[in-house]
Amino acid sequence: MLDYEKILNWQFAPVIQSYTKKDCILYALALGFGNNPTDSNELQYVYERNLLTFPTMAVALGHPGAWLSSPESGIDMTKVLHGAQSLEVFNPLPVEATIIAHTKVLDVIDKGVEKGAVLVTERKLYDQASNEHYCTQQAIIMARGNGGFGGSAAKVPAPHVLPERKPDTVIEIETSPQAALLYRLSGDYNPLHVDLELAEKLGFTAPILHGLASYGVAARAVLLACEINGADRLKSFELRFTSPVYPGETICTEIWKDNDVVSFRSKVKERDVVVLNNGEAVLKV
Numbered sequence: 284m285l286d287y288e289k290i291l292n293w294q295f296a297p298v299i300q301s302y303t304k305k306d307c308i309l310y311a312l313a314l315g316f317g318n319n320p321t322d323s324n325e326l327q328y329v330y331e332r333n334l335l336t337f338p339t340m341a342v343a344l345g346h347p348g349a350w351l352s353s354p355e356s357g358i359d360m361t362k363v364l365h366g367a368q369s370l371e372v373f374n375p376l377p378v379e380a381t382i383i384a385h386t387k388v389l390d391v392i393d394k395g396v397e398k399g400a401v402l403v404t405e406r407k408l409y410d411q412a413s414n415e416h417y418c419t420q421q422a423i424i425m426a427r428g429n430g431g432f433g434g435s436a437a438k439v440p441a442p443h444v445l446p447e448r449k450p451d452t453v454i455e456i457e458t459s460p461q462a463a464l465l466y467r468l469s470g471d472y473n474p475l476h477v478d479l480e481l482a483e484k485l486g487f488t489a490p491i492l493h494g495l496a497s498y499g500v501a502a503r504a505v506l507l508a509c510e511i512n513g514a515d516r517l518k519s520f521e522l523r524f525t526s527p528v529y530p531g532e533t534i535c536t537e538i539w540k541d542n543d544v545v546s547f548r549s550k551v552k553e554r555d556v557v558v559l560n561n562g563e564a565v566l567k568v
């Protein structure tokens with residue numbers, strides 16, 4: 284059974300991680316940048332001359348490791364899902380840096396025996412040398428097999444409500460069949476994204492794309508829709524994960540623009556399934 288006090292007070296060692304231009308390029312390639320190699324907007328993320336770091340790369344940095352799978356946590360990893368992800372950007376990531384990441388658990392919510400538990404975690408990234416604060420991230424983790432432990436019954440943070448009108452625009456981005464193989468080089472080596480036998484055992488027809496890769500593709504779509512040609516205008520970006528994407532599928536992102544706030548959701552074109560929902564991006568004016 285989940286140990287409420289132990290999870291809430293879990294001690295994370297600071298994570299120090301260095302990355303280079305090569306890492307920035309690999310991350311961008313996994314999101315599909317460079318599929319059109321003559322597009323200057325795409326090349327700025329995959330060509331070392333005047334290279335930019337795509338802002339959502341921050342969610343791939345400073346991960347504390349597979350702490351949830353520790354026997355001490357009491358969490359049933361076969362029923363764990365990444366429910367939501369947010370990113371608040373304070374300073375753009377340089378193309379090369381050594382960062383230090385601090386992670387903590389903000390809340391452990393008991394939804395009941397039938398619905399499971401919800402963990403809310405926070406990760407802050409700083410420059411190791413200057414202590415410049417790059418970003419703050421929050422993740423909502425659904426531990427569906429761990430409800431009824433008698434912990435906090437607080438409400439899960441409410442999702443962003445999408446406008447009721449028709450979307451202002453739809454951006455289609457095709458993922459490559461190799462997208463998961465590329466994205467795992469950014470640090471998430473979960474075999475679910477590469478091992479066919481394991482994927483089928485867990486009920487999928489093939490290895491699935493990392494949720495945070497789809498997250499980055501949606502950010503691409505938002506910036507494209509807003510005709511933002513650069514990496515420094517994204518102030519915050521959050522969404523809910525609702526269904527997996529298979530590498531090679533086309534992610535269609537429906538977008539609503541309201542000044543500096545952009546609402547969005549993403550569907551897979553081939554299956555007409557909503558894969559990302561309740562999205563909200565805030566842009567720097």
